[in-house]
Structures are given as C-alpha cells and as structure tokens.
Amino acid sequence: MSAEAEKLRNEIIAAIDAAQDMRALEDVRVAALGKKGSVSALLKTLGGMSNEERQINGPLFNALRDKLTEAIQAKKAALDSAALNARLSEETLDMTLPIAPDAQFQGRIHPVSQAMEEINAIFADMGFDVAEGPDIESQFYNFTALNIPDAHPARQMHDTFYMQAEEDGEALLLRTHTSPVQVRTMQDGQKDKSGPPFRFIAPGRTYRCDSDQTHTPMFHQVEGLVVDATTHMGHLKHTLEAFLAAFFEVENIAIRFRPSYFPFTEPSMEIDMQCHRDGDKLVVGEGNDWMEIGGSGMVNPHVLRHAGIDTEKYQGFAFGMGIDRLAMLKYGAPDLRSFFEADLRWLKHYGFVPIDVPGLAAGLSDKSLAALSADK
Numbered sequence: 235m236s237a238e239a240e241k242l243r244n245e246i247i248a249a250i251d252a253a254q255d256m257r258a259l260e261d262v263r264v265a266a267l268g269k270k271g272s273v274s275a276l277l278k279t280l281g282g283m284s285n286e287e288r289q290i291n292g293p294l295f296n297a298l299r300d301k302l303t304e305a306i307q308a309k310k311a312a313l314d315s316a317a318l319n320a321r322l323s324e325e326t327l328d329m330t331l332p333i334a335p336d337a338q339f340q341g342r343i344h345p346v347s348q349a350m351e352e353i354n355a356i357f358a359d360m361g362f363d364v365a366e367g368p369d370i371e372s373q374f375y376n377f378t379a380l381n382i383p384d385a386h387p388a389r390q391m392h393d394t395f396y397m398q399a400e401e402d403g404e405a406l407l408l409r410t411h412t413s414p415v416q417v418r419t420m421q422d423g424q425k426d427k428s429g430p431p432f433r434f435i436a437p438g439r440t441y442r443c444d445s446d447q448t449h450t451p452m453f454h455q456v457e458g459l460v461v462d463a464t465t466h467m468g469h470l471k472h473t474l475e476a477f478l479a480a481f482f483e484v485e486n487i488a489i490r491f492r493p494s495y496f497p498f499t500e501p502s503m504e505i506d507m508q509c510h511r512d513g514d515k516l517v518v519g520e521g522n523d524w525m526e527i528g529g530s531g532m533v534n535p536h537v538l539r540h541a542g543i544d545t546e547k548y549q550g551f552a553f554g555m556g557i558d559r560l561a562m563l564k565y566g567a568p569d570l571r572s573f574f575e576a577d578l579r580w581l582k583h584y585g586f587v588p589i590d591v592p593g594l595a596a597g598l599s600d601k602s603l604a605a606l607s608a609d610k
C-alpha cells in the first residue's frame with residue numbers, strides 16, 4: 235500500500251479508538267467513508283491511474299475500506315454494550331430494603347376485576363370451570379354458530395365493530411357478547427374429551443358501538459353454560475338464584491324470568507332480580523321491584539349441533555350477565571363511564587386492596603382492609 239494510504243489508515247484507526255460516544259464515532263465514519271470522506275476520495279483516484287497501477291491499488295483500497303467499516307462496527311458494538319452496562323448499574327434495585335410503610339395499600343384492584351374474581355370464586359364453588367375465548371372473533375363464532383345467519387337483523391342489532399376485511403376473507407369483529415365462547419369451549423371439549431357434560435362460565439370483555447350513562451363501547455359479560463343429559467330450566471333458575479345470593483351476600487334473592495328472544499336459546503328469558511328502590515339507593519334481595527341483569531334460556535339445538543354435540547342425548551342452559559352492571563349494583567357506583575376513565579381518585583374510593591383476595595370461606599368482598607387503608 236502506498237505510504238499515503240497507510241498514513242490515512244493509521245489516522246482513521248486512531249480516531250475510531252479515540253471516539254468516546256456514538257456521535258464522535260459517526261463523525262469519524264462520515265469523514266472517512268462518507269461521500270466526501272477521505273477514503274472515498276482515495277478510491278476516486280483509481281480512475282486516474284494506469285491499468286497496472288489500478289490492478290495493484292484497487293484491491294488494496296477496497297480492503298482498506300472494508301477493514302475500516304469493520305473497525306467502526308466493532309467500536310459501535312463496544313459503545314453499545316458499555317452504554318447498556320452503565321444503565322444497568324445505574325438502575326439497580328436493592329430488594330433487601332424494607333418496603334415503604336403502607337405500600338401494600340397504595341395499589342387498588344378495579345371493581346370490575348374484583349367482581350370477576352368474586353364471580354369466578356362462586357361458580358368454581360358450584361363446580362363450574364372458567365373458560366376463555368378471543369376478543370377478536372370471527373363472524374362464524376360470534377353469529378353463525380349461534381344460529382344467527384347472514385343478513386339476520388340480530389347482526390345489526392348488536393352494533394358490531396367490524397375490522398377491515400382481509401383480501402381473501404371476511405371481516406373479523408370485536409365480539410359483541412361472550413356467547414361465542416360457548417361453541418369454542420364445547421368444540422375444544424369434544425377434541426380433548428373433557429365433555430360433554432359441560433359446566434363452565436366465560437367472563438371477559440365485549441364490545442358494542444354504544445355510549446351513554448349505562449353503556450360503554452367496551453364492557454364485560456359473564457357467560458354460563460351447562461350441557462348434560464337431563465339439564466333443565468329448574469337447574470338454570472336455581473343456579474342463578476344461588477349465584478346472585480352469594481354475589482350480593484344476602485340470604486335469598488328472588489328472580490323472575492321474562493319471555494324474550496335470542497336466536498341461540500329456545501325458550502329465551504330475560505333475568506330480572508328482586509330489588510327495592512329507596513330514593514337513590516337500591517337494595518337487592520327485598521322489595522317488589524325488578525331489575526334486569528341478563529339473558530338466558532335453554533341452548534338451541536342448532537348451537538349444540540354447530541359444536542358437534544348429539545342433541546338426542548344432551549341439552550342444556552345458557553345465560554349471559556353484565557359484570558359491570560353487577561359491580562355497579564353491588565358497590566354503588568352510579569355512572570358506568572367512570573369505570574373506564576382511569577381516575578385515581580375514583581379508583582381509591584371504589585377499588586379494593588390487592589391482598590384482600592375474594593374467597594367464599596373468608597368473605598367475598600371483605601372491605602375491612604380497604605377501610606383500614608382509607609383512614610391513612
């Protein structure tokens with residue numbers, strides 16, 4: 235290599251070594267390999283050389299450029315890991331320090347999460363499994379498998395949020411109810427031979443294009459399904475009564491079935507719960523008033539067949555209730571929209587202490603700890 239090229243190489247290598255940070259290194263790179271850089275200028279001199287000179291210098295200059303590129307990359311990696319190490323050593327946490335006083339009282343469990351935990355605990359105690367399904371659903375599971383055919387007005391009834399359709403397929407949607415989990419769970423159960431019989435609930439998020447004091451575009455439902463050889467409406471009624479009494483922590487709650495229509499149940503009933511309005515206050519489990527809390531019915535054989543169940547042998551009931559509504563009624567929060575505004579003051583007031591885990595033995599919504607922390 236010419237003395238000139240060698241000198242250039244040594245200078246640049248020294249500059250790379252000396253670079254203290256990414257900015258400095260980038261300056262070195264631009265000064266050497268950039269369009270107007272020194273190495274680029276050297277490469278341009280090849281154009282003015284004789285053939286023999288070019289045959290000797292061409293490979294040398296190119297090798298020089300490659301070597302410098304490599305050296306810059308290596309330095310870059312070294313700077314990167316040095317920066318990471320510096321950050322890691324700065325961000326250490328001493329896990330042996332005692333926790334700050336009252337730290338366990340700072341976070342809060344949202345009333346909807348609390349209500350879901352309570353619902354799971356009650357139904358688990360009655361021998362129900364807890365099933366889940368996706369929030370983003372196909373039209374098949376949200377509608378077709380539930381006996382809601384194409385162009386059925388119920389598809390409009392639900393104010394569905396549709397996704398942009400894929401080129402080769404139909405549009406997915408945000409599930410408008412938890413009922414699609416019925417069919418998914420029954421299908422899975424047949425595959426892994428865990429059922430029938432089936433006995434499960436499916437709590438989760440649901441979505442409809444709707445917003446006012448009692449509706450939010452995202453809300454929560456709990457689905458329930460029992461399918462067995464002799465399951466009948468009496469079982470449904472008892473299950474709902476037992477659940478509601480446990481949830482509202484009262485001796486008894488009367489319910490009333492009102493005839494209704496759902497394509498996936500036959501017969502179909504609205505579920506009303508006994509209550510009493512005392513001015514603004516609502517007392518459940520007594521009085522002569524009724525409050526609607528969900529829908530229910532005997533599973534339509536079409537739905538069972540979509541799930542591959544032998545309808546000669548099996549029948550069942552299903553119900554769906556609004557969890558937010560149940561939480562509002564139990565904890566006395568008046569406006570549903572405030573549930574999802576993420577206002578810390580609201581959460582401090584209506585939230586639950588994390589270590590106070592709902593269970594039937596120790597009390598579902600024992601607020602003693604919350605009360606304790608509220609004093610602080």
Ligand code: PHE
Nearest residue numbers: 411413529530531552553554
């Ligand atoms: N999926 C119905 C709704 O969201 C409720 C329901 C569930 C009704 C199960 C009957 C049986 O309106």
